Amino acid sequence: xxxxxxxxxxxxxxxxxxxxxxxxxxxxxxxxxxxxxxxxxxxxxxxxxxxxxxxxxxxxxxxxxxxxxxxxxxxxxxxxxxxxxxxxxxxxxxxxxxxxxxxxxxxxxxxxxxxxxxxxxxxxxxxxxxxxxxxxxxxxxxxxxxxxxxxxxxxxxxxxxxxxxxxxxxxxxxxxxxxxxxxxxxxxxxxxxxxxxxxxxxxxxxxxxxxxxxxxxx
Amino acid sequence: xxxxxxxxxxxxxxxxxxxxxxxxxxxxxxxxxxxxxxxxxxxxxxxxxxxxxxxxxxxxxxxxxxxxxxxxxxxxxxxxxxxxxxxxxxxxxxxxxxxxxxxxxxxxxxxxxxxxxxxxxxxxxxxxxxxxxxxxxxxxxxxxxxxxxxxxxxxxxxxxxxxxxxxxxxxxxxxxxxxxxxxxxxxxxxxxxxxxxxxxxxxxxxxxxxxxxxxxxxxxxxxxxxxxxxxxxxxxxxxxxxxxxxxxxxxxxxxxxxxxxxxxxxxxxxxxxxxxxxxxxx
Numbered sequence: 001x002x003x004x005x006x007x008x009x010x011x012x013x014x015x016x017x018x019x020x021x022x023x024x025x026x027x028x029x030x031x032x033x034x035x036x037x038x039x040x041x042x043x044x045x046x047x048x049x050x051x052x053x054x055x056x057x058x059x060x061x062x063x064x065x066x067x068x069x070x071x072x073x074x075x076x077x078x079x080x081x082x083x084x085x086x087x088x089x090x091x092x093x094x095x096x097x098x099x100x101x102x103x104x105x106x107x108x109x110x111x112x113x114x115x116x117x118x119x120x121x122x123x124x125x126x127x128x129x130x131x132x133x134x135x136x137x138x139x140x141x142x143x144x145x146x147x148x149x150x151x152x153x154x155x156x157x158x159x160x161x162x163x164x165x166x167x168x169x170x171x172x173x174x175x176x177x178x179x180x181x182x183x184x185x186x187x188x189x190x191x192x193x194x195x196x197x198x199x200x201x202x203x204x205x206x207x208x209x210x211x212x213x214x215x216x217x218x
Numbered sequence: 219x220x221x222x223x224x225x226x227x228x229x230x231x232x233x234x235x236x237x238x239x240x241x242x243x244x245x246x247x248x249x250x251x252x253x254x255x256x257x258x259x260x261x262x263x264x265x266x267x268x269x270x271x272x273x274x275x276x277x278x279x280x281x282x283x284x285x286x287x288x289x290x291x292x293x294x295x296x297x298x299x300x301x302x303x304x305x306x307x308x309x310x311x312x313x314x315x316x317x318x319x320x321x322x323x324x325x326x327x328x329x330x331x332x333x334x335x336x337x338x339x340x341x342x343x344x345x346x347x348x349x350x351x352x353x354x355x356x357x358x359x360x361x362x363x364x365x366x367x368x369x370x371x372x373x374x375x376x377x378x379x380x381x382x383x384x385x386x387x388x389x390x391x392x393x394x395x396x397x398x399x400x401x402x403x404x405x406x407x408x409x410x411x412x413x414x415x416x417x418x419x420x421x422x423x424x425x426x427x428x429x430x431x432x433x434x435x436x437x438x439x440x441x442x443x444x445x446x447x448x449x450x451x452x453x454x455x456x457x458x459x460x461x462x463x464x465x466x467x468x469x470x471x472x473x474x475x476x477x478x479x480x481x482x483x484x485x486x487x488x489x490x491x492x493x494x495x496x497x498x499x500x
Contacts, residue, residue: 019431022459058433059459089461096462096500121463128500164466168500204483205470209493212485 002041005031009048018057025052025060029067038074046071046078054090061093068097076103083109088119095122099129104146107133114153120162127157127165131172135179147184150176158191163203170195170206174213189217229253231261238267244288247271248295255299265305271296275323276314290318294326301330309334313342321356325365332372335379343373344388353398367406370395374410374445386414396420401427402438409442416477418450425451428458436460444471449478449488456495469496 008031011024028045035042045067052064068075079097084090095113098106106129113126130153135143154176157169170192177188195201195210229237229249234257237243237250251271254264275293279286297315300308308330315327324346331339346352347370351363370392377386392414395407405424412420427439428451437460443451449472455465473483473492483489 018433058461062459062462099500121461124463124500163470164463167466167496171497171500203470205473205493205496208473208483208485208489209496212490212493215485 001044002031002035005035005041005045009044012048012052018059021052021055021057022059022063025049025063025067028052029063029070032067033070033072042071042074043078046075047082049075050078050082050094053093054084054087056089061089065093065097065100069100072101073103076101076105080105080109088117088122091117092119092121092125095129096125099125099132102129102132102134104133104135104138104142107146107149111149111153114156114165120160120165123157123160123162123165124168127154127160127168127172129172130154130157131175147176147180151184151187154188155191158195163206166195166201166203167206167209170210170213174216177217189214192217231257231259234259235261235263235267238271238292244285244292247292248288251292251295251299255295255302258302265300265303265307268296268299268303268305269308269311272300272308272315273311275320276311276318290320290323294320294323297323297326297330301326301333304334306334306336309336309339313339316342316346321361321365325368328365328368328372332368332375335376337376337380337382340373340376340388343369343376344391347373347388347395348391353395353403362400362403366395366398366403370403370406370410371445374406374413377410377414383414383416389414396423401430401432401435405435405439405442409446412446412448421446421448421451424448425454428454433460437464440464440468444468445475447472447475447477449476449492452492452495456499462499466496466499469499 008024008028012021012028015021015024028048032042032045032049035045049064049067052060055061068079075097079094083094095109098109110126110129113122114130117123130150133146133150135146138146154169154172157165157172160166160169173188173192177185180188192210192213196207196214198207201207201210234250234253237246238254240246251268254268272293275289297312300312312327312331316324318324328343331343346364347366349364353366354363356363373392389411392407392410395403396411398404398407405427408420408423424439424442427435430436430439436458440455440458440460443455444467452469452472455468458465469492473489
């Protein structure tokens with residue numbers, strides 16, 4: 001194993017204060033994306049970053065998410081294998097990483113999260129991610145099916161009881177509409193218009209964000 | 219076994235009122251009082267029932283009461299609920315509750331007086347802040363002599379709600395807490411002073427606490443800046459090491475409740491920057 005990586009993994013394991021853990025996470029996050037792609041070393045680094053999501057240390061977790069995102073698709077399978085059903089803080093960070101990476105293998109997790117996760121921050125990350133799934137590699141049929149699932153999820157997000165999930169769904173719709181064909185873009189437009197209206201959306205900041213997305217539309 | 223008063227089951231408004239009315243099971247009263255506040259009950263019996271649960275513990279007992287601790291517990295929840303229900307009629311009794319020996323009841327009363335925003339409560343809140351030993355720890359307990367954080371926040375909130383500005387005669391009392399050795403109390407003092415004066419020097423003290431080594435202190439400072447709608451701190455809030463959900467909540471506060479732009483928020487340049495900060499936190 002890479003000696004430097006070995007030292008960083010040990011530093012994470014032995015960190016005895018919140019600050020030490022943040023410092024160790026920084027080192028590990030930085031090196032992860034530079035290791036040979038899909039090597040055993042990189043997978044060891046990724047697995048350790050995933051354990052940091054559950055440490056109840058928001059600084060370390062945010063850094064770990066950044067490290068996972070930098071590893072891009074190499075991190076997806078490990079994240080999917082390690083989703084924690086009992087820790088919704090960790091789940092929110094993991095879903096956030098999947099959302100940012102935008103790999104279509106994460107779609108089922110995002111879909112289930114927006115439909116039924118009890119954690120608002122998890123649904124929030126999912127709503128944002130549903131607008132960012134990378135479609136370029138998919139066949140036309142897969143692409144259509146994926147977009148339908150994304151739009152259905154974003155529609156659910158727009159009707160969520162928590163304002164932050166509706167806000168994220170608006171951001172998701174803005175991104176989603178950018179690479180959509182006409183009929184999908186029309187559906188986005190209608191959902192965004194609804195979110196911009198005071199009679200439908202009670203939270204000013206959600207209306208404001210929807211108005212911004214609409215302005216970008218025209 | 220009586221399943222009717224088991225905890226954890228969802229209940230409705232009538233059930234909550236019944237639980238608060240019965241005099242046998244205090245844990246049921248406690249839950250009923252909490253429920254009415256949490257659900258913002260508009261039932262005409264809610265406020266009178268909550269008031270009587272509060273006033274029951276405010277007069278000195280005629281004889282020793284074995285159940286006083288349970289009754290005080292219910293009174294705390296009643297005090298909190300009266301604030302949430304915006305029950306102006308409760309102001310006088312909540313002011314009386316500031317004198318109760320139970321620290322948590324005093325704290326709940328102070329917070330609710332802040333939520334009610336009635337100017338008449340100001341002098342009582344300030345007077346409790348000025349009591350001898352108000353800011354000193356009581357023995358080995360975690361409590362200070364008075365619930366200073368709640369008192370300070372309530373004073374700031376009442377000033378905001380009534381448009382009271384600088385040069386309040388009690389400003390000196392608030393300033394005496396600006397360097398309190400408990401950072402959350404110092405932050406609450408700076409928050410109230412910032413709300414009243416709009417002077418950025420009070421914001422600096424709170425912003426510095428966003429880098430405190432304690433997560434609880436960072437969270438408190440962040441919420442204090444949000445309560446002030448202090449937009450210059452947006453970038454520091456966005457990079458502070460706390461949960462993203464809390465940062466998003468705070469940035470929403472800056473967008474919607476900025477003292478610089480009263481009235482509905484419009485999409486200007488600064489607003490676009492704040493929205494971009496929020497987008498990055500999703």
